[in-house]
Amino acid sequence: MSKTLETLSCFHCGDTCQNAVIHLEDHVFCCEGCKTVFQILQENSLCRYYEMDANAGLKMDKPLAPGKYAFLDNPELSEPLYQFKKEQRARVQFFIPEMHCASCIWLLERLYKLLPGVLESRVNFDRKEVAIQFNPEEVTLRQLVEKLSALGYEPALNARREEKKNYRSLLNRLGVAGFCAGNIMLFSFPEYLGMDPQSHDNFAEVFKWLNVSLSLPVVFYSAQPFFVQAWKGLRYKNLNIDFPLALGIATLFVRSILEVVFHWGPGFFDSLSALVFFLLIGRWLQDRAYDSLSFDRDFRSYFPLAVELISEDPDGTEANYISLSRLKVGQVIRVRNQELIPADCLLISGDAYIDYSFVNGESEIEKIDTGRMIHAGGRQLGGAVLLQVARPVSESYLSALWNQQEKKEGEETIKTFSDHVGRYFTLALVLIAVATLVYWLPVDPYKAFSAFTAVLIVACPCVLVVAAPFAFGNAMRWLAKKGIYLKNPDTVEKAARVNEVVFDKTGTLTEGSARIRELFNELNSEERSLAAGLFSQSSHPVSRMMLRYLGTAKKVDGVTFTEIPGKGIEALVGADKWKLGSEKWILGTAESVGESAVCIAKNGKFLAHFAINWQFRDDLDTLFSNWDLPRSLYSGDRPTSENILQKWFSDNQLHFECSPEDKLNALREKRLEGAFPMMVGDGLNDAGALKEAWLGVAITEDVHSFTPACDVILVGKSIHTLPKFLRFCRNTLKTVKFSFIFSLVYNLTWMTFAVRGELQPLVAALLMPISSITVFSINTLGIRYFAKKEGIQ
Amino acid sequence: MTIIFILIGCSLLLAVGFLIAFIWSVRSGQIDDTTTPGYRILEEDTEV
Numbered sequence: 001m002s003k004t005l006e007t008l009s010c011f012h013c014g015d016t017c018q019n020a021v022i023h024l025e026d027h028v029f030c031c032e033g034c035k036t037v038f039q040i041l042q043e044n045s046l047c048r049y050y051e052m053d054a055n056a057g058l059k060m061d062k063p064l065a066p067g068k069y070a071f072l073d074n075p076e077l078s079e080p081l082y083q084f085k086k087e088q089r090a091r092v093q094f095f096i097p098e099m100h101c102a103s104c105i106w107l108l109e110r111l112y113k114l115l116p117g118v119l120e121s122r123v124n125f126d127r128k129e130v131a132i133q134f135n136p137e138e139v140t141l142r143q144l145v146e147k148l149s150a151l152g153y154e155p156a157l158n159a160r161r162e163e164k165k166n167y168r169s170l171l172n173r174l175g176v177a178g179f180c181a182g183n184i185m186l187f188s189f190p191e192y193l194g195m196d197p198q199s200h201d202n203f204a205e206v207f208k209w210l211n212v213s214l215s216l217p218v219v220f221y222s223a224q225p226f227f228v229q230a231w232k233g234l235r236y237k238n239l240n241i242d243f244p245l246a247l248g249i250a251t252l253f254v255r256s257i258l259e260v261v262f263h264w265g266p267g268f269f270d271s272l273s274a275l276v277f278f279l280l281i282g283r284w285l286q287d288r289a290y291d292s293l294s295f296d297r298d299f300r301s302y303f304p305l306a307v308e309l310i311s312e313d314p315d316g317t318e319a320n321y322i323s324l325s326r327l328k329v330g331q332v333i334r335v336r337n338q339e340l341i342p343a344d345c346l347l348i349s350g351d352a353y354i355d356y357s358f359v360n361g362e363s364e365i366e367k368i369d370t371g372r373m374i375h376a377g378g379r380q381l382g383g384a385v386l387l388q389v390a391r392p393v394s395e396s397y398l399s400a401l402w403n404q405q406e407k408k409e410g411e412e413t414i415k416t417f418s419d420h421v422g423r424y425f426t427l428a429l430v431l432i433a434v435a436t437l438v439y440w441l442p443v444d445p446y447k448a449f450s451a452f453t454a455v456l457i458v459a460c461p462c463v464l465v466v467a468a469p470f471a472f473g474n475a476m477r478w479l480a481k482k483g484i485y486l487k488n489p490d491t492v493e494k495a496a497r498v499n500e501v502v503f504d505k506t507g508t509l510t511e512g513s514a515r516i517r518e519l520f521n522e523l524n525s526e527e528r529s530l531a532a533g534l535f536s537q538s539s540h541p542v543s544r545m546m547l548r549y550l551g552t553a554k555k556v557d558g559v560t561f562t563e564i565p566g567k568g569i570e571a572l573v574g575a576d577k578w579k580l581g582s583e584k585w586i587l588g589t590a591e592s593v594g595e596s597a598v599c600i601a602k603n604g605k606f607l608a609h610f611a612i613n614w615q616f617r618d619d620l621d622t623l624f625s626n627w628d629l630p631r632s633l634y635s636g637d638r639p640t641s642e643n644i645l646q647k648w649f650s651d652n653q654l655h656f657e658c659s660p661e662d663k664l665n666a667l668r669e670k671r672l673e674g675a676f677p678m679m680v681g682d683g684l685n686d687a688g689a690l691k692e693a694w695l696g697v698a699i700t701e702d703v704h705s706f707t708p709a710c711d712v713i714l715v716g717k718s719i720h721t722l723p724k725f726l727r728f729c730r731n732t733l734k735t736v737k738f739s740f741i742f743s744l745v746y747n748l749t750w751m752t753f754a755v756r757g758e759l760q761p762l763v764a765a766l767l768m769p770i771s772s773i774t775v776f777s778i779n780t781l782g783i784r785y786f787a788k789k790e791g792i793q
Numbered sequence: 794m795t796i797i798f799i800l801i802g803c804s805l806l807l808a809v810g811f812l813i814a815f816i817w818s819v820r821s822g823q824i825d826d827t828t829t830p831g832y833r834i835l836e837e838d839t840e841v
Contacts, residue, residue, distance in 0.1 A: 102832045102835060102836075105829060105832050105833065105836075106832075106836050109833070109836075122829075123829050124825070124826045124828075124829055125826070125828045125829040125832060126826060126827075126828045126829070127826075167824070167825070168819050168820065168824075168825070171819045171824055172816055172819055175812060175815040175816060175819065176812065176816075179808060179809075179811070179812040179815075182808070183804075183805065183808055186804075187801075203794075203797070206798070210801070
């Protein structure tokens, strides 16, 4: 029996049916969702869907939350989604990440059969987009989106997409250049065949002027982008990569016009127009390649966020985490001190002091009254608050907040490096070209000009500018697959330069469990649950540990809550002043035997004392066994577990009882010494140190604490991949550098021919796109190779 | 040999015609998506 079960695969999605198999007619389905989709299709006689690609469907085991798209009924919120809206005709365009095969296109373009009111739907498969025209009087936007979702094609409504790149103007320029180049070549035939210009009715003269007129659209329309870019650069006193191209085109044109006007010769109109034609083709190919990649990067490398969902029972403390994308309107979530508001929410209870600095850059803290709206992206300061979701926000929105964080001072990325190379290279190039011109001019004026242009064209370092972001974006995508999320592509280069690593201990090297010993406990049961309630407000690992230890938390109302970093929690409950935190802060001395200790005091009366010994992660041996950088540890705890840590660190690498400021200062010192330290720590409590470090890596346990203060987010269980991560980034950078060197060598080689006047400008224009394509290939293949080598796949 | 000039005029006109056709096709969006039509042609509309 088990044998037959194994071979059963769902008729809709093709997955192996694991436990419950649903039979319908002759087909089997793995889940109700898949069966439902099949039924919908069958009712509308759209079963050809399965003929085109067997098992084309998308797995439907997660039912759509009812009301998820209720917000679309609100005209204010749905308005921006429309491209066009009138009484009987509206047009929307959705990005559908799940689109993957010919069947998808077929079904999506037959949406009008499934949903009356849909007038037309057109798919753009490359961009995974569907443009739908519908009659808003017959079908609402919400019904439309829900129908798509029910079929498994849930549109990504909030996905922020770059403005659609318009190839149309580039294509038009390309077309004009091709037309002119072809005809100019035709009229240059007498020249090629060496006909005597005097003998045939002024043909040569007429052809010359025809060429002049045909070259005008080439120079002034088709080649316009080169001139515009070069001029933009010049205005900022910068020789950019378009400058040599613009100079080459302009020189050829002016020289040719002079030749025709003064009857020196036929000019170089054929070379000129073909040159522009090939340059535009190269640019078009390059843009397409770059586009298709950045598209992939934008949608595959988002950090999966989770939020803490409170069960329906408002007094319940049972918390579970769900992924942000499954958050529904009306659900209640808890956001603790320092955590980010994941969606637009209404405040139910608690004191909300929201710091919107990630959203609008202003550091003013806003106090929110109960029942008022809190916007996504704000950060809660103060105790935990309960929020009701008013409108879910996509992960891409929060990720965008993360990405747009300003750069740290003095940061130099390879992008600016390639700008430098570009600038000096361009300058050198122009000088060499001028030298060539000066050398050849007395010898052979014809050769002089063609050599001059050939030098400018063949050595153009265009590809350098796009190569680095392209490669890093690629690397970022590989890493995201492994649970390593980078803030932006430039982070790869920063990681490659890391030469020292600083670890935090609690929450980083230790996992979220510990042994807790009671040294002293005079808490009565009410005080105990109240203390638990106070701990539940904070996101610090010690607080979470204590909450788990103390058990049921009492719901605390009317509390003034402050969390002092490195010390503890201070709260006013009714008339009682509570202090929960480190021994040093409450007792004034530190004497207990645990690694860290927590004291509880009420109105100055010492009530309880706990010692905490943390459990280290299992895979630390793997982490440190192939470690090749200097490392050190800064911990806020006392050195009792030193004997364990000594396995991995020597004595002078261990630093204990550090306050958050101490960590920050240690990192600042290292930076001043010229090192590039990477800080690995808990995103919320080491935020300062993470920011100060050259590269801040936040370790998260349950992927719910999203902290924009870091460059990299690493899921706790993949901490052992850190050395691989650093090696991979270094290899990526090497690949990029190699491709730079390759392109320089390539350009220099051809330049030697060009300088000697042995290279026609036309051939130069053909050679240039070849170098672009080679550089792209080196980067793509190189990074794929290193990703495989490090097992990042 | 004056006929050559007329021929040149004709050939240029013809070429301009093709250029206009190309620009029109770009403007009407025919070149925006070069993948999907390839799939679309495989779909056979058997429904009534």
